Amino acid sequence: MNTTIxxxxIRRFDSDRQAFVAELGAAYREWGFCGIRGHGIPQTLIDDAYDAFRRFFALPTETKMKYHLPGSGGARGYTPFGVETAKDSQYPDLKEFWHIGREIPRDSKYASVMPPNLWPEEVPGFREYGYALYEALDALGSRVLAALALHIGLPEDFFADKTQFGNSILRPIHYPPITTPDIPNVRAGAHEDINFITLLVGASAEGLEVLSRxxxxxxxxxxxDTIVVNIGDMLQRLTNHVYPSTTHRVVNPPGEKARQPRYSTPFFLHPNPDFLIRTLPQCVSADNPDRYPTPITSHDYLEERLREIRLK
Structure with missing residues (x-):
């Protein structure tokens, strides 16, 4: 087994497709994680979005709390410190965050479970750059899913009509400086992601750790220049663990580095809310029997998991 993720x-998806798909599939089967470069998302867009996100998190708490919607599960707007808690963890994560969701017509059949976005009026550029980054990562995620589909014998466009209205989330996160020694909390406790795949853009400091087999x-x-892309629990379930959703965490850095804030922005790519997560027959065999004989919609699965991590 490799010791390096x-x-x-991803430009090889166009120039050297067969080899790229084989290498990508092997990376995800082993790690559930892979770095993607050559993605074409302009660094200026990433920088402009991060600048807007930092300016929001620097606002006074009472200003940020205007955008907190209690009881909404943090689906849109601001979630303050001390709320999200990794499943089975005793302590909440050391972070605050914002959620940007998909813009859909308000007469859409998904409108009841995909509320309109909130936008902080105090931060010029937040909406412009935040949603541009959302759309760029959504498009990149679709390319990764196309390659993953090919690797397990599905058509390249298999996921296209199952994710085009996905309840996907862009989550700018602020981990504040740690000034208290021996604090029991970590920046993000060991967890797996809920969704199909997660794309992490521009993490500003070390701390991400992945649990090997x-x-x-x-x-x-x-x-x-690299975006980290990992498998979430919904895709693990759909593929009967052929693509594993790997446990990961964000640890507190040692010494003086702990006194620096950390910012990161994951994009959680979800299927459409009414997509039925039913084990793919391509991923069932005598050696890998169906672990999930009872299907579940992606929305019901999401609600179940949000309760587990105390967002609902």
Whole structure:
């Protein structure tokens, strides 16, 4: 087994498709994680979005709380410190965050479960750059899913009509400086993601660690031009664990580095709310019997998981 999580250039999906799909599929079967470079998202867009996100988190708490919607599960707007808690964890994560969702017509059949976005009026550029980054990562995620579909013998466009109205979320996160020694909380407790795949853009500091199959925590700090993409529980379930949803965490850095804030922006790519997560027959065999004989819609699954992590 490799001891390093691979990074692959997604431009090879066009120039060297068969080899790229094989390498990408192998990386995800082993790690559930892969770095993606050559993604074409302009660094200026990433920088402009991060600048807007930092300016929001620097606002006074009472200003930020205008955008907190209690009881909404944090679906849109602001979630303050001390709320989200990794499943089975005793302590809440050391973070605050914002949720940007998909813009859909308000007469859409999904409108009841995909509320309109909130936008902080105090931060010029937040909406412009935040939603542009949302759309860029959504498009990149669709390319990754196309390659993953090919790897398990599905048509390239298999996921296209199952994710085009997905309840996907862009989550700018602020982890504040840690000034209290021996604090029991960590920036993000060990967890798996809920969705199909997660795309993490521009993590500003080390701290991400991935649990290997041997049970070892492997640090994964990607290069500046790399987006980290990992499998979520919905895709693990759909593929009967052919693509594993790997446990990961964000640890508190040592020494002086702990006194620096950390910002990161994951994009959680979800299927359409009414998509039925039913085990793919391509992923069932004598050696890998169906672990999930009872299907569930992605929305019901999401609600169940949000309750587990105390967002609902």
């Amino acid at each position: 691979p990074t692959l250039d 041997k049970g070892e925590w492997i640090p994964f700090t990607a290069d500046a």
